[in-house]
Amino acid sequence: MMKMQSRTILEKINNNHEIQSSVTIVECYVCGKGLADGHSISAKTLSNGIVLFCDVHYSMQ
Numbered sequence: 001m002m003k004m005q006s007r008t009i010l011e012k013i014n015n016n017h018e019i020q021s022s023v024t025i026v027e028c029y030v031c032g033k034g035l036a037d038g039h040s041i042s043a044k045t046l047s048n049g050i051v052l053f054c055d056v057h058y059s060m061q
């Protein structure tokens with residue numbers, strides 16, 4: 001179930017530039033910043049699941 005929810009979020013990120021506010025909060029796993037702060041958020045699949053990173057921290061992984 002967790003993976004399905006994460007996949008739904010990922011698809012929303014890929015398909016829609018703007019995330020609907022009704023969706024689970026999309027924010028960086030590291031710093032907690034999100035689209036509202038002017039950051040682009042990217043999802044990355046790790047061993048423990050899909051994690052979201054801002055543009056800064058995504059490149060640091």
Ligand SMILES: [Zn+2]
Nearest residue numbers: 028031054057
């Ligand atoms: Zn970050």
